[in-house]
Amino acid sequence: MGVRKSREEWKIYGNVFDEFTREVIFRLASQGFFDELKSAIALGKEANIFTATAGRQAESAEQVIVKIYRLENCNFKKMYDYLRHDPRYMSTKPSKRAIVFAWCQREYRNLLLAREAVRVPTPLAFKSNVIVMSLVGDPLTGETAPMLKDQTPENPAVFCQLLLDDIRSLWKAxxxxxxxxxxxxxxDDGKPVMIDFSQSSPTAAPNARALLQRDLENLAAHFKKLGIIIDVEKEMKRIVK
Ligand SMILES: Nc1ncnc2c1ncn2[C@@H]1O[C@H](COP(=O)(O)OP(=O)(O)OP(=O)(O)O)[C@@H](O)[C@H]1O
Ligand SMILES: [Mg+2]
Incomplete structure (x- = not known):
């Protein structure tokens, strides 16, 4: 494990992050949730994702994932719309920061709930617009498991069934x-692991069934290309029953 970075040293990330975000990263690192950011692995719609070396809170040398939501360049309107449908976040203030912080906290809380039912990244910490979670893949080398779109499973039918069972378990939770x-x-070695839970909603939300239907339709379109047919209506019934 390297020497902990000083506030000054974190400034080298100044080109990438604003001062507020650098302070959040510094605080989380100081609290021992990770030691230093290692590789940038993805630049998403709303977040930058890094691997990081384990901090002193970790029980091993395993690398973790640090997901940093941007304070600008997000689709705030869309995010706010989703939050307003979620009974837990209905009263979120319509300011950019409030929206991003709620979004990040929501991912953390959703992962905590999801992990009771299915295998997902373990949420380790969050603060403001930054969330730390376990790495799916090989945490010792930092190699992340490929996305389904980049790595077709050897047995798509088995993979698809495992995923549908996970969606059902998640709904039950x-x-x-x-x-x-x-x-x-x-x-992850032929096993599906869902990630990116900031958009997830309680099944009690008024739009929950519509979200489930859309999720299943998206997957049906992908698996069709692999020769697997998902009967969306039948799955809907099986899941919500
Ligand atoms: N815990 C994790 N373990 C391994 N890889 C991960 C993990 N979290 C994210 N990744 C990688 O980073 C990519 C982007 O992550 P994610 O989907 O959470 O963010 P995003 O799509 O940018 O989110 P958003 O749509 O909210 O902006 C993923 O497709 C995956 O390759
Ligand atoms: Mg994503």
């Missing part, structure tokens, strides 16, 4: 993913 696609499902 009271959550619908809401943004499922071949981007947000990782292929």
């Amino acid at each position: 009271g959550l619908v993913h809401g943004d499922l696609s071949a981007f947000n499902v990782l292929n």
